[in-house]
Amino acid sequence: QKEVEQDPGPLSVPEGAIVSLNCTYSNSAFQYFMWYRQYSRKGPELLMYTYSSGNKEDGRFTAQVDKSSKYISLFIRDSQPSDSATYLCAMSLQGAQKLVFGQGTRLTINP
Amino acid sequence: GAVVSQHPSWVICKSGTSVKIECRSLDFQATTMFWYRQFPKQSLMLMATSNEGSKATYEQGVEKDKFLINHASLTLSTLTVTSAHPEDSSFYICSAPSPYEQYFGPGTRLTVT
Numbered sequence: 001q002k003e004v005e006q007d008p009g010p011l012s013v014p015e016g017a018i019v020s021l022n023c024t025y026s027n028s029a030f031q032y033f034m035w036y037r038q039y040s041r042k043g044p045e046l047l048m049y050t051y052s053s054g055n056k057e058d059g060r061f062t063a064q065v066d067k068s069s070k071y072i073s074l075f076i077r078d079s080q081p082s083d084s085a086t087y088l089c090a091m092s093l094q095g096a097q098k099l100v101f102g103q104g105t106r107l108t109i110n111p
Numbered sequence: 112g113a114v115v116s117q118h119p120s121w122v123i124c125k126s127g128t129s130v131k132i133e134c135r136s137l138d139f140q141a142t143t144m145f146w147y148r149q150f151p152k153q154s155l156m157l158m159a160t161s162n163e164g165s166k167a168t169y170e171q172g173v174e175k176d177k178f179l180i181n182h183a184s185l186t187l188s189t190l191t192v193t194s195a196h197p198e199d200s201s202f203y204i205c206s207a208p209s210p211y212e213q214y215f216g217p218g219t220r221l222t223v224t
Contacts, residue, residue, distance in 0.1 A: 042217055044155070106152075
């Protein structure tokens with residue numbers, strides 16, 4: 001069993017739709033949870049960062065962490081074609097140190 | 112945010128040769144840098160942690176004699192793929208951490224023919 005499981009997709013939705021991306025994990029010691037966006041042949045860029053359980057909102061993006069279920073989510077509202085990318089969840093025991101990544105979900109927003 | 116650069120962005124080499132990839136933190140000092148490998152349509156897999164002034168720490172299953180890491184200064188880490196083979200063809204990405212974020216480089220695409 002992988003430490004972090006993420007549905008690789010691909011996921012294709014129409015512009016304006018609400019997108020839900022999810023990851024599950026097995027290591028209950030993870031404390032820091034992140035979502036990265038990666039465009040083709042580029043390095044990942046940080047979208048959201050959450051410590052422990054709870055919700056965090058930043059513009060059209062909302063991250064949720066449920067440590068009791070070992071489940072994290074990223075919601076994208078009013079999705080735009082420019083949101084088309086691969087979204088990777090990542091988590092760590094200590095801050096920005098050794099990250100464990102999910103497989104990544106390839107998302108396409110259709111105009 | 113902070114900037115991390117990598118050079119080269121793309122390299123093609125022949126089987127059996129060695130290739131060096133540089134990772135630089137442009138506007139901050141990094142005592143630690145991370146090296147990842149990403150195969151097509153797969154996630155980032157941590158290969159090793161580069162430590163300034165000391166030996167790198169390799170993840171299980173990564174050959175330290177094949178993937179040589181040197182953290183020469185607080186702004187530069189290098190990864191040398193020695194005696195490269197076609198199966199080493201991949202996307203190599205470095206990152207440098209701040210307390211709450213890892214800043215990733217743009218990646219280096221290695222193709223071994």
